[in-house]
Amino acid sequence: MTAPNHRWRNFKNAVVQTLTFACAILVVTPLVLVFYHLISQGFSSINWAFFTQLPKPVGEAGGGMANAIVGTFILLGQAALFGVPVGVLGGVFLSEYGSSRLNWWIRFAADVLNGVPSITWGMVVYALMVVPMRGFSALAGGVVLGMMMIPLVMRTTEEVLQLVPGGYREAALALGIAQWRAIVQIVMRTALKGIVTGVLLALARVAGETAPLLFTAFGNLGWAHKLTEPIAAMPLQIFIYAISPYDDWHRQAWAGALVLLVLVLAINIGVRFLTRDRFQKQS
């Protein structure tokens, strides 16, 4: 009850508060640094040609990344086509069906898969698809990104479905609605925004993957005309340009990195926008 006691306590509190604040700032700093660096180095190389032209051969100035930008979207589209249904339905199983013991194992497996190094995924799909099909392909690239999305989407879907109050499930079943219909049309509909959020975050996460694509999509300096051909992707192109000895290509790599970061940021902002009024009343 004496003053010094208070002072000591206040001091400790101030120390902890400062320490946590400093760490919080440390979290934000890299984003600011990365953005600053990318904009200062890459912004000057971003122009109309960057989005519309193919890469030029070494020595020729100009050119762009049109094939890599389109390639990234094609790969993400394939990944979503393959990864979203499997991931979402897996999450539905975990949340709505499944016994607790089985679920424990599935969750454990999904969490392990989330931690598997991305290059390992690349090797797996290389062995499963590239070798039997005798060639790198856009298809293999889409599959590897889709496989990486599955555990992510599954866990987020499970989590948002668990947030739907049990009262809605009971109410639906008490109306004599079959369980699968109640799940699809009532529980999943209620959690739709959360599910979409999880999918978008998973897409943003795999959009920048490079290592697995080295073994699968491989990269392509021109257009891919079929899904069975190697295809360009922004992270791959950045990688190839960045390790080259040419200044011109370095500038392109900076610009590509900036565009990729803006894409990921746009997805994240989209997610914020979607989740904004999650628990507010609609009007």
Next chain:
Amino acid sequence: MTPGEDKTIPETRRETGDESREPNSSIPPSTLGARPSTVLTAPALTVRRLSVFFGDNQALKNTSLDIAARAVTAIIGPSGCGKSTFLRALNRMHELTPEARVKGEIRLFGEDIYARNVESVTVRRRIGMVFQKSNPFPTMSVVENVTVGLRLNGIHNRKLLAERTELSLRMAALWDEVKDRLHAPAISLSGGQQQRLCIARALAVQPEVLLMDEPASALDPLATAKIEDLILELKKDYTIVIVTHNMQQAARMSDYTAFFYLGELVEFGPTAKIFTSPSQKRTEDYVTGRFG
């Protein structure tokens, strides 16, 4: 136990579910000549030796009673006495709880609702339920909430859906309040309106029995009064079983009262008798407020 317990019950309504019933018979035939509720008819539900276990814990012990048709049966008792457990056994809601086990027999107008060849979905279509916490579906409008039970059971006839919507909302005494905003989100309604919407939603599939688990306990006195009036109106057509913590409510509304204590049915009989001259000491202590 009500008289007639040991008689075999003539199967007055042999229909198996909604589909076989005339879809346009919006008003059940019974409204034409509603009997005074004191007259005993064949019971709607006969419950025999019903026990419910959650894991190793027996929440309901060997309960037998008859629920009279077109009457209000109140289930009273202190918290944790097995009231809700009993109610939820009546439409097989315990099947959603993995560790729950139900033993004994429940017959709806003579049909064993736990029989192997009877689907829980069919049972729940005939025995509707209203919950303590109002739970209109938040992604749906008022009208979508009312018709959801029909639509998700494959009924898409617009005329029928519109008729059922109005009828159900009228029966739930909500029509006048929401008829101009049927397409507003259900969660924009007030708490009392939301609960009546849930009642309308349950009525829209035209069940034979309506189970209510403390339907008014989260509402203010005015909204509670509306729900009570509504229940008295509904019993002309429906068999109602209501769990309540509110002794006055049970006394005001019900024709029969069952008093549960520690998972056992202590006493069951006409409400007037339970509240004025109960035969068990424990019942008397509870209804006079000496414990509970």
